Amino acid sequence: MTPTTTAAPPRALNPARTTATATRVLRQLTHDPRTIALLILIPCVMLFLLRYVFDGSPRTFDSIGASLLGIFPLITMFLVTSIATLRERTSGTLERLLAMPLGKADLIAGYALAFGTLAIIQSALATGLAVWFLGLDVTGSPWLLLLVALLDALLGTALGLFVSAFAASEFQAVQFMPAVIFPQLLLCGLFTPRDTMHPVLEAISDALPMSYAVDGMNEVLHHTDMTATFVRDVLIVAGCALLVLTLGAATLRRRTA
């Protein structure tokens, strides 16, 4: 037998299998209403808190609030995806699916579609609350905020899928959050503008995708039109999400030891 030379499965996405996978992931979530409630409510509660923490300095709330609108979907989708795919790997369902005519791209696109939908709901509520009720002062269109938030969610999904391959248990998967997300959080410009950091750290932050997610949010905050910087930020975040999703696909093996 020559398993390694076996013809590769068709690479193209199968829309029916992708939507079936997305539906399945969302159905799993509907049996877990508490997770849905936490996913959707926590960003709103945090923004509400933040608004009154910076009661005396609305400018600070604008800047941090907008950044957080990009960071929340990234973190929550990272956590949800890493646990969900880890479960898929350890429960044997992944092995079963890969022994069936399911393309790896179908599986990954299905997850991205399901969590993307969830991220749209989460971000729409958080953005709506921030802009209309908490007085977040956005110069540009709130739709652009939503676009960046959605791309951030996809990046989070991609990172979660990727790291789940290196986690042997849910304990390890959760520990990947401080390892993968916290450094980006510190360096993304949320606490202090990136150009005031030590040059080495600034150079590192240039290589981290969350920096561009936060940059993009701040561009929308300060400019009425789509700036060139905004377009660059969006493309970089989208590119990173695609790259990591591809890396994640490589960690799904039909044959395992």
Next chain:
Amino acid sequence: MMNNAPGPPRPATPTEPTAVHAKDLTVVRGPRTVLRNLAFTVPRGQITGLLGPSGCGKSTLMRAIVGTQAKVTGTLDVLGHPAGHPTLRTRIGYVTQAPSVYDDLTVRQNLDYFAAILDPGRPAAERRHDNVTRAIADVDLTTHADALAGNLSGGQRSRVSLAVALLGTPELLVLDEPTVGLDPVLRRDLWNLFHDIAARRGATLLVSSHVMDEAERCHRLLLMREGELLADDTPDALRTRTGAETVEEAFLHLVDEAKAAARTKETTR
């Protein structure tokens, strides 16, 4: 090592008389050689039992046949293709030892999803619905169709896992210890179902077990021990050849024989 005594005549299917054909099949996992130079055939339309103690390599052999095992060398043809060939994915049903279903979905939702992967698209929706309903009935879970898989008992969950493999019409069913932990009534019902599937649909079944009394229910047996095949024969022929009353005794006899042969080899070397 191998016993090539001819079994009863195989059902004559002109295209591919055998469902699985292996030669020099070796599998390495880490530092260990789990399967060593196996050679056997699994005839079509019959139930072949794969028996042997825990840890003898039954699951690894099954994973190699369905194409999920890495580091497989030698010849392993399944339904006329090399194992793991993409076209085989709709033709083989595979049930892992631990039930692989989604605990946070109902029985029907689990089957709906796997059916949509096997037979995708809206035009097939009605056919899928019928298949799902039939598979649930086959494993006797109709009354539990809307229960969450995670809330079912262990035996019920493994039947959900089995139902997934019965979706569509697989030509080869690979079942890894499907009756473990089930009560005697249910075990009998499942074996009746297996025979029904083999007879009515002409499907080939490869069923592993470490319970030797299940061997009597198979058409043919592959007896394994420590990654090697001790016998490839019918239960009757095995008993006759070893002069044993039961397959269990025959197995023990063969183990002793293999040990003795290994010892003489050692001393003559």
